[in-house]
Amino acid sequence: MKAVIKAIIGGSVIIGIGLIILVIALALNDWKFMPEFEMKHYVAEGEITELRIDNSVGNIKTEFYDGEEITVDYPVSNRYSGSVEEKEGLLTVNGLNKKHWYNFTFLPIVLPETLVKIPRNTVLKLTVTVNAGKVEIGEGEFEKAQITVNAGSLTAHGVVCAELKCNVNAGAIYVKSLESASLDCKVNAGAFNAERIACPQIRVNVSAGSANFKVAGNREDYTILVDKSAGSCNVSGQTGADPDKKLDVGVSAGSVSVSFI
Numbered sequence: 045m046k047a048v049i050k051a052i053i054g055g056s057v058i059i060g061i062g063l064i065i066l067v068i069a070l071a072l073n074d075w076k077f078m079p080e081f082e083m084k085h086y087v088a089e090g091e092i093t094e095l096r097i098d099n100s101v102g103n104i105k106t107e108f109y110d111g112e113e114i115t116v117d118y119p120v121s122n123r124y125s126g127s128v129e130e131k132e133g134l135l136t137v138n139g140l141n142k143k144h145w146y147n148f149t150f151l152p153i154v155l156p157e158t159l160v161k162i163p164r165n166t167v168l169k170l171t172v173t174v175n176a177g178k179v180e181i182g183e184g185e186f187e188k189a190q191i192t193v194n195a196g197s198l199t200a201h202g203v204v205c206a207e208l209k210c211n212v213n214a215g216a217i218y219v220k221s222l223e224s225a226s227l228d229c230k231v232n233a234g235a236f237n238a239e240r241i242a243c244p245q246i247r248v249n250v251s252a253g254s255a256n257f258k259v260a261g262n263r264e265d266y267t268i269l270v271d272k273s274a275g276s277c278n279v280s281g282q283t284g285a286d287p288d289k290k291l292d293v294g295v296s297a298g299s300v301s302v303s304f305i
Contacts, residue, residue: 081119081156086128088114092135094169095160099139099177099196102126102155107182108164119156126158139177170205174198174215183221193217193234212236212253219257231255231298240305244286249294250275256301259291263304266291275299 092114097104101124116137118126124140137160162168162184170189172179176196183202191198191208193215202221210217210229217229219238226245229236231253238257248255259266267284270277272295279293279302293300 081121081124083156084118084120084126084128086116086118088116088130088135090130091133092130092166092168093133094135094171095162096134096136097139097160097170097172097179098136098175099173099179100175101140101177102158103178103180104137104139104158104160105180105182106160106162106184108184109161110164111161112163114163114166115161116158117161118158124155172198191217210236229255244289246290247292248300249296250298250300251296252298254299254301258303258305260305261289265289266304269293271295278302 095106095114097106102119114135116128116135118128118137119140120126126140127138129136129138137158139158140155164184167185167187170181170186172181172189172191174191174193174196178196179198181198181200181203185204187205188207189203189205189209191200192211192213194213195215197216197218199218200220200222203219204223206225208222208224208227210227212229212231212234214234216235216237219241221240222238223242225243226247227241227243228247229249231248231250233251233253235253236248236255236257240260241257242260246259248257265284265286266282266289267287268279268282269290269292270279270281271293275295275297277293277295277300279291279300284290291302293302
């Protein structure tokens, strides 16, 4: 009987502490269970030559349109806030971040999307870092592109650029279509997947995780170099008919799967 009473008392104390924590949390978050978002609109003031995207929470999307100005529509709230910075031709778009350590939500929420709109006749250098969340790159042309995914995912639609460098440390990169003079991709963990790559110079190194991609062209045209210490790779070394086309594959662990279309 005493054990039951002690259990009831102990449970009551735990519930009381929980209620106190809940009240404090609600007070710190303006007595609201869900954050209220407001969309901000930014118009680039000067000539932009480089777009830098850094995302940790939520979704960021780029698209090309028929307008004349680079614009950014991004959400802000009392708990989370995105931001836009412009300096000396560099436009930096930061995804949502918590304003304070104690900011949180009690229920799953749908975070508003950040949208970057780029004029079709504008060719920018692109740098993207994804620490969490999602980034989607719309169909269009860039000067050079560098993508790093530490977690979360990035999807690229119909990208044309002079050079693409990818680093996947976790998470995933999905490429619908790529036209580039060169592709250099390193997969330390996670995945790199591409449905179509039109590129004469391709270098892929997989330390862990996987790389699966389709190359537009004839297999016989490519000189293929393979350095595999562990893992799997479905292509082997060969000398190609076209001296300007080369596929260089390194596999320390994980897997590489290449097909030609």
